[in-house]
Amino acid sequence: MKIKKRLSVFIILLFFTKLYAQEPNLVKDQAWYIPDYVKMQFAGNIGVVSVGAGYQLFDKVLYSELLYGYVPESVSKAAKIHLITIKNTFPIFRKEIGKNLTITPIAGLTTTIDIGTTTFTTLPSKYPADYYIPTAFHFTLFGGVMIHKDFRKPKIIKGVDFYVELGTVETYLWYAITSKEVRLIDIFSTSFGVNFYF
Amino acid sequence: MKFLKIITLFGLVLTFTNCNPIFEYSVYEADVKTAHKNTTAKNIKLLENTKLESQDFKFAFITDVHYFYNNLRRVIEDINKNKAILFVIFGGDIADQALLKEYEIFSDIMQNLNKPYFTVIGNHDYNSNGSIIYKEMFGDYNYSFEFNNNKFVLFDDIIWESNKDPDFDWLSLELSDHAEFNQVFAFAHIPVDVSNDLPADMKETYRSIMIDNNVSLSTHGHTHSYFYEAGKVDYLIVPALKEPTYGVIHVKDDLFNIEIIEL
Numbered sequence: 166m167k168i169k170k171r172l173s174v175f176i177i178l179l180f181f182t183k184l185y186a187q188e189p190n191l192v193k194d195q196a197w198y199i200p201d202y203v204k205m206q207f208a209g210n211i212g213v214v215s216v217g218a219g220y221q222l223f224d225k226v227l228y229s230e231l232l233y234g235y236v237p238e239s240v241s242k243a244a245k246i247h248l249i250t251i252k253n254t255f256p257i258f259r260k261e262i263g264k265n266l267t268i269t270p271i272a273g274l275t276t277t278i279d280i281g282t283t284t285f286t287t288l289p290s291k292y293p294a295d296y297y298i299p300t301a302f303h304f305t306l307f308g309g310v311m312i313h314k315d316f317r318k319p320k321i322i323k324g325v326d327f328y329v330e331l332g333t334v335e336t337y338l339w340y341a342i343t344s345k346e347v348r349l350i351d352i353f354s355t356s357f358g359v360n361f362y363f
Numbered sequence: 364m365k366f367l368k369i370i371t372l373f374g375l376v377l378t379f380t381n382c383n384p385i386f387e388y389s390v391y392e393a394d395v396k397t398a399h400k401n402t403t404a405k406n407i408k409l410l411e412n413t414k415l416e417s418q419d420f421k422f423a424f425i426t427d428v429h430y431f432y433n434n435l436r437r438v439i440e441d442i443n444k445n446k447a448i449l450f451v452i453f454g455g456d457i458a459d460q461a462l463l464k465e466y467e468i469f470s471d472i473m474q475n476l477n478k479p480y481f482t483v484i485g486n487h488d489y490n491s492n493g494s495i496i497y498k499e500m501f502g503d504y505n506y507s508f509e510f511n512n513n514k515f516v517l518f519d520d521i522i523w524e525s526n527k528d529p530d531f532d533w534l535s536l537e538l539s540d541h542a543e544f545n546q547v548f549a550f551a552h553i554p555v556d557v558s559n560d561l562p563a564d565m566k567e568t569y570r571s572i573m574i575d576n577n578v579s580l581s582t583h584g585h586t587h588s589y590f591y592e593a594g595k596v597d598y599l600i601v602p603a604l605k606e607p608t609y610g611v612i613h614v615k616d617d618l619f620n621i622e623i624i625e626l
Contacts, residue, residue: 208386236388243393243492279391283491291523300460300491303390334390337464344432346472354387
């Protein structure tokens, strides 16, 4: 799949520009487009594993990331699933719990688009108008906790975040709210991940 | 190390307070739990245990749940109370977006039904990975069963979402032994009346197969509203579960009666 290849090239490039950009000067601010961190997440309805890079925006009020997630056939029990996700995480407050160590309750949402062949972003022409809403988009909502560790003598990695979240999908949440038959416990699942700051 | 302790503790708390399943990877997963598999075969077995002396019984037809789960539960409870109803046929649109979660919600609600049930696949059920989930959870798209010397034929007539034509050869063959039965009943999600989703030639083929094989009644969903047409073959459309509504078909010898229940 072309789009997949292009995306992996993009992500790899992000990694390299990051490393390369660090070389010449460690003091001066980076170019605006260079991400602040790279990340990897497990689960959370955005792939078994998702990888990407992100920015800390508005004085660290928002963490915004672009991710690629993948579900192999052995897990999906169908075709491989490829997902592109924009993830936005809001740190609610920061509490120092040790030397260079902070704990942060987090909440946020993701927008995910499936780039496979079984879904569509615009209604195929064979259907009458408004027959279906697009099936390729989903949103997830999550809350959790993030721990940030700064390294005192950074060589390559300046710091690391570790986070655990409990999340659900917009459709599931809607069903749980509107129906007595769907319990909240049935719709929430766990995910965790790491961010590496360069 | 305090740092590690906190992480481990938090992870453990999350994992154990949160049940089935702990991790979810995508809404499009098609990994059907073993307990949810082969529903059709299980129910055919259940129905074999239902023996009847007379040619006088009822079955219910419910359809198009999409996400009207409260109404599905209400209808199920009402059917449970009616001892004369021996089994239920679900007319398709089990799911709205054809997500595994939706199929699971449906299956879990249907666990409350105290009689066998059989499903026909709907157009919504085919979307995304829905056709794979349907096959795993229920079984074949086209199938039939016999009860008390009557034949019930459940037919997949979805064309756009499945990218295939209905298997009319299968339908003709399956109905060819109609003379051996008291009555024959056919079920398909998309009706040949009201809706124009099926092209005219397919509608014509379906109708002629019904007439040629002496089918008593062809029952459908899809349009979400009631419709009845009497003729050589009768056609019935039962409204969606948007309202707590269902149909009861009373079979008596060579005749049948229809009742629409509105709760």
